[in-house]
Amino acid sequence: MYYVYILQSQKDDSRYIGVTADLKKRLYQHNAGISTYSNKKRPYKIIWYAAFISKETAYAFEKYLKSSSGYAFTKKHLI
Numbered sequence: 002m003y004y005v006y007i008l009q010s011q012k013d014d015s016r017y018i019g020v021t022a023d024l025k026k027r028l029y030q031h032n033a034g035i036s037t038y039s040n041k042k043r044p045y046k047i048i049w050y051a052a053f054i055s056k057e058t059a060y061a062f063e064k065y066l067k068s069s070s071g072y073a074f075t076k077k078h079l080i
Contacts, residue, residue: 005051010042
């Protein structure tokens with residue numbers, strides 16, 4: 002399984018969208034500062050995730066969520 006997830010920073014309410022095969026481990030990495038892109042806004046909490054069987058489908062959905070129409074979809078339907 003592959004998970005597309007949205008994290009919310011508890012520091013400034015910014016969001017991070019990503020894909021992983023191990024959601025618990027990935028959240029730990031974000032909160033431990035191992036992920037360099039997101040380490041300044043930690044701690045994070047998971048506010049939404051979806052599971053996909055196909056790796057390709059998960060990455061395609063992540064790419065969509067990071068687009069302008071995906072951002073609007075996220076605000077209207079997911080969060």
